[in-house]
Amino acid sequence: MDVEQFRRAGHAAIDRICEYYTNLGAGPVSSSVKPGYLAPLLPDAPPEHGEDFSAIAADYERFIVPGLTHWQHPSFFAYFPTAFSFEGILGDLYATAAPNPGFNWSCSPASTELEAVVMDWAAKLLGLDPAFYNASGVGGGALQTTASDSALIATVAARERIMSLSAHAQTPLSLDKLVVYVTTQTHSLGLKAGRVLGLHVRALEVRAQDSYALRGGVLQQAMEEDKAAGRWPFILITTVGSTSSGAVDNLPEIQVVLANHPEVWLHVDAAWAGIALCCPETREELYLAAINAAADSFCTNFHKWGLVNFDASTLWVRDRKVLNAALDVTPPFLRTAHGDSGAVVDYRNWHLALGRRFRSLKLWFVLRGFGAEGFRKYIRQGIALNAVLGTLIAGSDILELVTPPSLALTVFRLAPPGIDPSVLNTLNSAFFARLAQRSDLAITQTVLNDVFCVRFAIGAARTTEMHVRTAFDAIMEEARATLTAA
């Protein structure tokens, strides 16, 4: 493809994106293809001779689009939102158009320096303590692919810290004695970090009466048990806004407990809810003061609710030395004069891989395009829409809220008056199966301490009150049909 062919194909691609978003709300949310649909439609090997892009673009429409789930559809309420903005698309386009692997400063100085600047912008937007700014020279932030990567990196840094603390002890720690703490409501990222690292993971119990948040007393007791048994909890992965129900672990209580255990790294995963910290009115309920006072690392995903196209997970650490010490590898072919002098940040030592995309461009474009005010307005709109849904469910005679609505997430179930509680899970499983069959909205399930629930997460950029009310009508329709069939 030459420059002029690319110009035509590129303009057509942009026009196609415009058309897609203009018409998105009118089509289905989910795909109706069956597993294995695609392979029979495509050749089983690459073509021997190059094809014209018009044929490729046509096949995209014919074969790929029917298999897409439309995460940006205004009636997408499943999982968590995957952010989208036109500014985000443009940032990604600029980045991919002049790709560089960004592993050290001289790879492309602008990549490193813009990341350092916009991570500080993001920290300020969210109200993080200046200790986390790159400008502090002590803490700092970097863009990661996902919250799973961020939690894994935090766990590696934490392990490095406790192992180095013990390195001069008479009997150095064995990896087999280390324990990662999560809760039963922590996202799979906690268990996955443990699996990747081959370390024990202990899931601390949370209770319904605490809205599924970790309490200090539970942590305290677990610490005592494990220490007495010769095990070493070395990181606690807490959640601000859990996936299942938006639970916020009790960070003030946790802070008090961990004050006596400085060897335990406190990671705060706020992958979804952390973005809401841009609105000052959320900061108390999300325990920002405790995050600022006590977190060793903090993660939120701009690619979930934060308008930046996937992937853009922001991770901040209080002490970059620990992180860099854990991840630094500098063979001769990666040495540079600037790096050797310490004058520059080499972001390869802030993440798992070597190469990295120029992700800060899209974050920069989004923060400038929306401005802090526009960004907050968008988040507040999601919270307001969720309040509408919460009111509708609370007012229904056959649905009930399982937990109080959290920011833009509502968890509910079918619970008609007088029903035998022992059949509720079976009933809700059937209810959800009906909802999952529909292609005009997307919702997901979860289980909260053995209670089967339906989750409704708001945050697609084009969702309006009409879409929420229409979705509620569909939910009620399926709820009634479930009861009729039961």
Next chain:
Amino acid sequence: MDVEQFRRAGHAAIDRICEYYTNLGAGPVSSSVKPGYLAPLLPDAPPEHGEDFSAIAADYERFIVPGLTHWQHPSFFAYFPTAFSFEGILGDLYATAAPNPGFNWSCSPASTELEAVVMDWAAKLLGLDPAFYNASGVGGGALQTTASDSALIATVAARERIMSLSAHAQTPLSLDKLVVYVTTQTHSLGLKAGRVLGLHVRALEVRAQDSYALRGGVLQQAMEEDKAAGRWPFILITTVGSTSSGAVDNLPEIQVVLANHPEVWLHVDAAWAGIALCCPETREELYLAAINAAADSFCTNFHKWGLVNFDASTLWVRDRKVLNAALDVTPPFLRTAHGDSGAVVDYRNWHLALGRRFRSLKLWFVLRGFGAEGFRKYIRQGIALNAVLGTLIAGSDILELVTPPSLALTVFRLAPPGIDPSVLNTLNSAFFARLAQRSDLAITQTVLNDVFCVRFAIGAARTTEMHVRTAFDAIMEEARATLTAA
């Protein structure tokens, strides 16, 4: 930004990319900015109010472009190439325009299914054994971000395998006894995998007379030493085309040694050179037969020499069960009917994170746009250009090849006749410092068993024989100036 504003900004971005690639060869390769150049040019917080995209785009030109290193410049010969093609840009643009996190089949069926298909296309292009095809149902491939991630994943799977082998033993293995094998020439990905996992890494020696390739005897002896000392080597990360010199570890010899140690996972990192397997004439020297017979996992990066814009690292495994067992975490909120039934692949269990980009689109676009024939032609052109450079250096009276030219990589040094060998490293360090000062070409350094060398890697899409000859003239100019100054 509304749809029409995006249309204008998008068309302008496409035109800008056209202009960039039309003029790229005329400008400098590297940036002349100094560390810390950017922060003073930007505000220290995001703007309160949204800005028009024209202001953002203008700032990109003013502040970012001067800080870019141009990896696609035809005179970029540093590190390894970072692939670029217009097809790759379009694939990334299509993917980012409808972002989805791709962690399970129903996330977006097309993402999963296209990845399964095009990974098989790529396997066929490279001549991999059908055991590695997704269609085999036993082995299979998935797209990762980088070769570091791929090596880390292989190491996790290998560790899981040996730990599960020992799980029923009287004294289960301790993580502290495990050893990752690399060589002194393995890319930093080996050491980094060890650091991330907290495991011991042993770098086996390689010799200049073996062109820095690992030999079977060295491996055999190390295995005996470690086993005798109660340590458990469990993975050998071999290299086909090392970063420093393009060395190819002696896989046929390694295969023989490992036949007696089935507990040792053989990972073949061919991040750069593996792409050349598309050309049948390279397959013998790159030991494809041994890869096909013995590798547990194989990685190459289409984002290096393979025309697909960063990031696109392809990883194949012989046994997907081991990989999935090592990485599977399926909490209730990720369960789906299709996943539970085993009817579909859930790619979250093939990589470190949960979410993943729709990377297969760009690989699909590139393989179709170039066709197998066009892809091979491009690779052969890089090899032919490197042969030109090798001949020029071999014919010079003051330069010498340190190793035989490898595919599209040449390693050389300044070595005038009659010079005292003990000053060569100092001399070449000064020589390289001169080369690094130039902005009209980019080259990197390396150290091969204490020999300081200059590396010259070819592969940018727009490099022609003229650029190679011009670069050689510049090298000779700096070589003579170095000798004059010495």
